[in-house]
Amino acid sequence: MTEVFARPADLVGKEGTQLGPTDWLAIGQDRVDGFAEVTGDHQWIHVDVDRAKDGPFGGTIAHGYLTLSLVNHFLPQLIEVRGFAHAVNVGADRLRFLNPVKVGSRIRATGEIVSVEEVKGAIQSVVRVTVGIEGQDKPACVLDTISRYFPAPDDHGAA
Numbered sequence: 001m002t003e004v005f006a007r008p009a010d011l012v013g014k015e016g017t018q019l020g021p022t023d024w025l026a027i028g029q030d031r032v033d034g035f036a037e038v039t040g041d042h043q044w045i046h047v048d049v050d051r052a053k054d055g056p057f058g059g060t061i062a063h064g065y066l067t068l069s070l071v072n073h074f075l076p077q078l079i080e081v082r083g084f085a086h087a088v089n090v091g092a093d094r095l096r097f098l099n100p101v102k103v104g105s106r107i108r109a110t111g112e113i114v115s116v117e118e119v120k121g122a123i124q125s126v127v128r129v130t131v132g133i134e135g136q137d138k139p140a141c142v143l144d145t146i147s148r149y150f151p152a153p154d155d156h157g158a159a
Contacts, residue, residue, distance in 0.1 A: 007083035008123035008149035019111035022077035035066040062101040074109035090146035099138040106134040
């Protein structure tokens with residue numbers, strides 16, 4: 001279930017809010033191969049199905065950066081902020097890859113609003129996203145995403 005905020009200022013004081021989980025997303029070899037194609041990362045543990053069977057993971061695995069990039073797929077399922085003039089992705093902190101995502105598995109995300117503050121006339125939020133793997137206790141990755149929402153001109157209460 002997506003947590004919806006009518007305007008950026010509504011994020012203030014919402015630290016600790018739990019988000020998600022999202023829908024499951026299947027990780028197929030075609031997705032991994034496509035990521036390898038666009039990034040140029042053709043390491044055999046990702047794309048050589050036959051060789052990877054005898055490798056350390058017993059099959060191919062998703063690129064860590066593919067898993068990271070899918071956070072962008074999951075975020076709109078976790079949180080929606082409305083009523084802003086524009087928003088920017090400031091970046092991410094504390095990225096950790098903790099468990100490989102084997103091809104054929106499913107992943108989903110949960111989140112937590114870690115911090116909210118006013119920065120340069122905007123509301124900046126940090127959302128910790130945890131990408132979990134179905135049937136696994138240890139998540140695939142955890143990172144803090146940083147977003148900045150610039151209030152709409154008619155919103156006089158930025159914070």
